[in-house]
Amino acid sequence: MSLLDRVRDLLRKEKMPELTPDTPGLAVVAEAFEIGEADSAVLARSHSWRENEVAVLRHHLSLPAGRVAEAGGLLAQDGWELRTVSESEGTSRLHALRVQHLDALHCAQERSRMAGLAQRLGGDSLGWDALQPMDSR
Template identity: 70%
Template structure:
């Protein structure tokens, strides 16, 4: 058993550090940027997603700069954190983040909610991805 395996097992027994949107060392374990693909299919084909562990669900949106504050206020009511990208004077790419356990039903519900919010605010929903700490054999793209 390697040192990494022993540390990982010890952290799991203790509950490990709490996952937050700022946790370092997370990787993308599932992603859905094709509106025609069901969330159940996305999760089903993921080889790195660990369904028994929480993940950072990250929705990608584009919003008008003057609507970002409004979107952040709406999303905060349900525990979402909105992180805007650089303001270029035009539409702003933002991430809505929340830590939760993933399942197809909740991913689909949040997809619909984010798409509806973006549309109401004259923006666009681009897709979602999920991030988890790199696990045993985990290989993914850095978030």
């Protein structure tokens, strides 16, 4: 990357508002709910993911309601925010959210981590999706 490209990147980043899980206008740009599909294939088939921009990575989890606080504490150590989506019969459906740059390696690592965490706590990791603003800012 040339010096001019770096300067352009810095200027572009200064103009972009900070992305958060609550940024208005977020849309799903990639999703992985098939356990056998590689994360690299998920990102490769996405036509709307902008790889040079950060995204909200959102993991979908199902955990026993009594283990949600424990999961939240563990995930917060690495910058994840855990939000309850719904609760039914002692089970909580959750979203673990974090803003980050997406690439196949990190998506696969986080998918594995979420699966391990969910299994240890008696739950399940259902998959992940990534969100970016609908406009390219």
